[in-house]
Amino acid sequence: MSSQNSARLLAESLRRATGDSNPALISSVIPSLLRGIGHTAAALRMAHSVETAGSQNVFGDAQLNVDVLAERFFRDELAACPAVVAASSEEDPVEVSTQSSGVVKAEEAAEAETYVVAFDPLDGSSIIGPNWTVGSILGVWEGRSALRQHPRKQLAAVLGVYGPRTTAVIAVRVPGREDAAVCVEVGVADAAGSCEIIRSDVRFAAEPKTRYFAPANLRAASEEPRYMGLVTQYIARRYTLRYSGGLVPDVVHALVKGHGVYLSPVTARSKAKLRRAFELLPVALVVECAGGQAIDPVDGRRILETPLENLDETAGLICGATEDVELARAALVG
Amino acid sequence: MSSQNSARLLAESLRRATGDSNPALISSVIPSLLRGIGHTAAALRMAHSVETAGSQNVFGDAQLNVDVLAERFFRDELAACPAVVAASSEEDPVEVSTQSSGVVKAEEAAEAETYVVAFDPLDGSSIIGPNWTVGSILGVWEGRSALRQHPRKQLAAVLGVYGPRTTAVIAVRVPGREDAAVCVEVGVADAAGSCEIIRSDVRFAAEPKTRYFAPANLRAASEEPRYMGLVTQYIARRYTLRYSGGLVPDVVHALVKGHGVYLSPVTARSKAKLRRAFELLPVALVVECAGGQAIDPVDGRRILETPLENLDETAGLICGATEDVELARAALVG
Numbered sequence: 261m262s263s264q265n266s267a268r269l270l271a272e273s274l275r276r277a278t279g280d281s282n283p284a285l286i287s288s289v290i291p292s293l294l295r296g297i298g299h300t301a302a303a304l305r306m307a308h309s310v311e312t313a314g315s316q317n318v319f320g321d322a323q324l325n326v327d328v329l330a331e332r333f334f335r336d337e338l339a340a341c342p343a344v345v346a347a348s349s350e351e352d353p354v355e356v357s358t359q360s361s362g363v364v365k366a367e368e369a370a371e372a373e374t375y376v377v378a379f380d381p382l383d384g385s386s387i388i389g390p391n392w393t394v395g396s397i398l399g400v401w402e403g404r405s406a407l408r409q410h411p412r413k414q415l416a417a418v419l420g421v422y423g424p425r426t427t428a429v430i431a432v433r434v435p436g437r438e439d440a441a442v443c444v445e446v447g448v449a450d451a452a453g454s455c456e457i458i459r460s461d462v463r464f465a466a467e468p469k470t471r472y473f474a475p476a477n478l479r480a481a482s483e484e485p486r487y488m489g490l491v492t493q494y495i496a497r498r499y500t501l502r503y504s505g506g507l508v509p510d511v512v513h514a515l516v517k518g519h520g521v522y523l524s525p526v527t528a529r530s531k532a533k534l535r536r537a538f539e540l541l542p543v544a545l546v547v548e549c550a551g552g553q554a555i556d557p558v559d560g561r562r563i564l565e566t567p568l569e570n571l572d573e574t575a576g577l578i579c580g581a582t583e584d585v586e587l588a589r590a591a592l593v594g
Numbered sequence: 595m596s597s598q599n600s601a602r603l604l605a606e607s608l609r610r611a612t613g614d615s616n617p618a619l620i621s622s623v624i625p626s627l628l629r630g631i632g633h634t635a636a637a638l639r640m641a642h643s644v645e646t647a648g649s650q651n652v653f654g655d656a657q658l659n660v661d662v663l664a665e666r667f668f669r670d671e672l673a674a675c676p677a678v679v680a681a682s683s684e685e686d687p688v689e690v691s692t693q694s695s696g697v698v699k700a701e702e703a704a705e706a707e708t709y710v711v712a713f714d715p716l717d718g719s720s721i722i723g724p725n726w727t728v729g730s731i732l733g734v735w736e737g738r739s740a741l742r743q744h745p746r747k748q749l750a751a752v753l754g755v756y757g758p759r760t761t762a763v764i765a766v767r768v769p770g771r772e773d774a775a776v777c778v779e780v781g782v783a784d785a786a787g788s789c790e791i792i793r794s795d796v797r798f799a800a801e802p803k804t805r806y807f808a809p810a811n812l813r814a815a816s817e818e819p820r821y822m823g824l825v826t827q828y829i830a831r832r833y834t835l836r837y838s839g840g841l842v843p844d845v846v847h848a849l850v851k852g853h854g855v856y857l858s859p860v861t862a863r864s865k866a867k868l869r870r871a872f873e874l875l876p877v878a879l880v881v882e883c884a885g886g887q888a889i890d891p892v893d894g895r896r897i898l899e900t901p902l903e904n905l906d907e908t909a910g911l912i913c914g915a916t917e918d919v920e921l922a923r924a925a926l927v928g
Binding site (some may be wrong): 300304305306307308387388389390391392393394421422423424425426427447449458475478479481482483488492495496498499500501502503504506509512513515516517 | 833
């Protein structure tokens with residue numbers, strides 16, 4: 261399938277599900293993110309000298325850190341995208357204008373559609389060395405800032421997955437209608453971002469054949485009997501363990517399998533460590549668009565309920581299939 | 595670096611460590627396996643329609659199953675390799691002659707060096723769908739059969755790792771000298787099998803910064819209190835959990851990090867499920883060449899001590915850093 265054809269099919273599929281309310285989001289912003297994912301995949305594929313010195317990312321003299329490269333690929337794509345007026349990232353957590361010479365931004369042109377993007381260019385640095393799947397996390401917010409907005413202003417989120425293949429999970433929802441949403445999995449063929457649809461409706465199954473759990477920071481179970489009790493319950497009920505330690509692969513595993521629960525609890529000794537802007541809010545949007553839930557393990561509130569006050573905020577996470585989020589809520593929250 | 599140069603450097607490195615006793619193994623057999631890994635990586639990268647129907651590998655009309663493709667790539671490479679006289683695989687567990695028209699095999703030519711290869715072309719089928727790292731496992735035996743030989747006849751093993759990059763861990767030992775061995779990690783650049791050395795001496799660290807555990811078949815802990823007790827001990831001692839469910843990524847994680855223990859216990863309800871010929875014996879050789887241990891969780895014997903009587907044999911596994919294999923042995927064996 262040609263690259264133009266596949267991009268058109270994806271745009272049609274997203275438009276069918278969400279209507280024509282946000283044409284630039286579908287036809288320009290999401291394709292630019294897929295190109296960033298394609299470029300990052302190509303850079304990772306060549307980055308054999310990653311982490312040769314142990315736990316730190318150390319590159320050879322002539323090589324750049326892949327985190328830095330990924331950051332640059334996404335920044336360059338966003339700068340060339342007229343509707344995107346600002347971006348912030350985990351590597352540079354300030355909202356910076358994406359003005360670039362030659363691109364007339366929607367802000368200047370006074371067009372209706374403007375977006376800001378908050379992203380984690382490369383999540384999972386601890387597992388790059390052993391060559392495990394890692395990912396990118398990107399959230400797209402309507403307006404001129406992600407700060408002090410209701411999270412329903414986050415209209416789209418994309419998870420890039422760098423494994424044996426390059427894939428992406430794209431979630432889009434209709435502004436003002438929390439019930440109208442779509443979640444699609446695509447294969448990204450190359451750095452030009454051309455892609456094919458793998459699953460047009462990513463969705464948690466009502467009656468899964470196998471139940472999965474992914475317990476982050478399992479060490480915390482030694483000091484938190486409720487976490488230990490929940491894990492023991494999963495073992496007794498013969499859930500299957502899958503835990504890579506990368507937020508993107510762990511969440512995408514659940515989405516593709518149609519079942520799974522991801523737990524990152526917060527205890528006195530284990531602080532909240534997931535960034536709300538760059539990790540939690542985009543992941544929560546994807547999970548909700550696939551029919552699941554994403555809640556805060558401290559107060560049990562929806563992740564997508566609390567506005568961002570600053571870009572450094574962190575929290576824990578319980579997300580996945582609804583039934584299992586409720587089981588974990590009953591065990592951990594309160 | 596040119597492909598010829600990098601192949602020459604790898605061969606020199608392996609020869610330096612193991613001497614000149616097996617020239618065809620170093621200059622011909624191992625390069626043919628690396629080409630098979632390169633071809634498999636390229637096929638996986640394009641296989642976006644994997645598992646679209648759920649838990650089974652279902653490919654589009656025009657596509658072949660990647661397991662079948664990988665099997666064919668390795669068979670073709672081995673057929674073209676004069677020193678390899680037979681091969682068996684997890685997909686076709688019979689030792690079949692690798693005769694092919696036009697290639698004069700060592701057997702016919704009455705040369706000194708002959709090998710058989712036992713391999714699992716693509717291990718980890720359950721995690722191909724979610725795009726997690728998977729692998730190939732290959733063991734190279736001196737002689738004309740892997741059956742009814744002492745496992746010290748297995749002179750080399752290669753683990754191919756298909757993730758964001760393509761890498762391989764290569765272990766070779768000197769015949770008759772169990773103390774002389776080398777374990778190298780390489781990056782595989784392309785389908786031609788050209789590669790660069792990432793780590794020239796893969797080795798478990800004496801004093802790791804972080805300790806890892808990978809508990810396979812954790813469900814079995816619900817019926818086996820000793821397994822549950824060991825897992826609880828890891829949690830209490832603040833080990834880090836990393837468990838992908840793929841034998842290759844799980845073992846390679848430990849090798850690259852310099853620490854880790856992989857557990858696949860056998861209980862009344864959970865039968866032994868790892869194949870000795872295609873999984874356990876090659877993995878055990880790699881782990882031992884990196885200074886670790888690999889033992890049977892039932893009787894505590896070295897995996898590399900018991901000859902293969904047939905190609906269908908299965909067993910459990912405890913492998914990894916010596917100190918942690920001993921801890922697990924004390925908890926589980928007997």
